[in-house]
Amino acid sequence: MNNELDELSQVLDQALIVEYLEQNPNFFQQQPQLLASLTLPSHEHGTVSLVQRQQTIMRDKITTLEDEITSLMGIATQNQQLYQQFTRLFFVLLDCHTLAKLEQQISDCFVRKLGLSEVKLKLFTDNAPASLRIKRSELDNLLVQRLDRNEHYFGRINQQEQHLLFEHELVGSVALIALGKHGELGLLAIASNDANHFHPEMDNLMLMQLCRLISSLINRLL
Numbered sequence: 001m002n003n004e005l006d007e008l009s010q011v012l013d014q015a016l017i018v019e020y021l022e023q024n025p026n027f028f029q030q031q032p033q034l035l036a037s038l039t040l041p042s043h044e045h046g047t048v049s050l051v052q053r054q055q056t057i058m059r060d061k062i063t064t065l066e067d068e069i070t071s072l073m074g075i076a077t078q079n080q081q082l083y084q085q086f087t088r089l090f091f092v093l094l095d096c097h098t099l100a101k102l103e104q105q106i107s108d109c110f111v112r113k114l115g116l117s118e119v120k121l122k123l124f125t126d127n128a129p130a131s132l133r134i135k136r137s138e139l140d141n142l143l144v145q146r147l148d149r150n151e152h153y154f155g156r157i158n159q160q161e162q163h164l165l166f167e168h169e170l171v172g173s174v175a176l177i178a179l180g181k182h183g184e185l186g187l188l189a190i191a192s193n194d195a196n197h198f199h200p201e202m203d204n205l206m207l208m209q210l211c212r213l214i215s216s217l218i219n220r221l222l
Contacts, residue, residue, distance in 0.1 A: 086210060089106070090210070099123070106188075117172065118191040119191075121186065122139065142157075152175065152178065152204060155173055155200060157176075174190060174192070176189050177190075179211060181215075188214065
């Protein structure tokens with residue numbers, strides 16, 4: 001019984017100390033000699049002072065922030081390179097005079113320059129070249145399952161959908177983007193060997209702007 005009372009008393013004392021320190025954050029500034037005498041156990045350095053422990057925590061935080069900044073700088077560099085590639089592609093596409101040439105230039109940019117695995121342009125219009133033409137009904141299930149009423153889908157598709165779009169099975173992820181104001185023109189399918197390259201949370205601004213240009217060019221060339 002006495003042991004239980006002692007333990008309860010110790011817990012209450014600790015709670016009161018914690019509460020007091022929370023309410024008086026400047027306590028150790030007023031008692032610097034106490035701060036210097038406090039020690040904490042450390043798995044790496046044995047017993048260290050509270051000041052040393054705080055310094056270690058701050059160094060760890062600084063290292064984490066430096067890693068995050070480095071990562072952000074890398075992403076910024078990649079985005080800049082991607083922006084430059086898309087800008088060049090915009091001007092190249094404006095000079096295309098056939099739909100076949102349009103697809104060739106899109107494929108060249110995404111496959112040869114950006115390192116993606118494959119690009120397919122699927123058009124629903126009857127006067128499109130036979131190599132690009134497909135009946136919309138053939139893609140109805142895919143359009144409903146993947147795009148529904150959205151303009152795009154980023155992620156993975158099943159084997160049947162892979163064969164339907166790319167004529168073979170692929171391991172990776174895809175970007176599917178409807179062409180036209182209501183998807184009436186067709187579909188642009190871009191494949192990556194990286195299963196995580198295309199994902200729902202990725203930024204799609206430049207890609208969607210590109211597809212608006214492609215839709216406008218398809219209408220012009222048809």
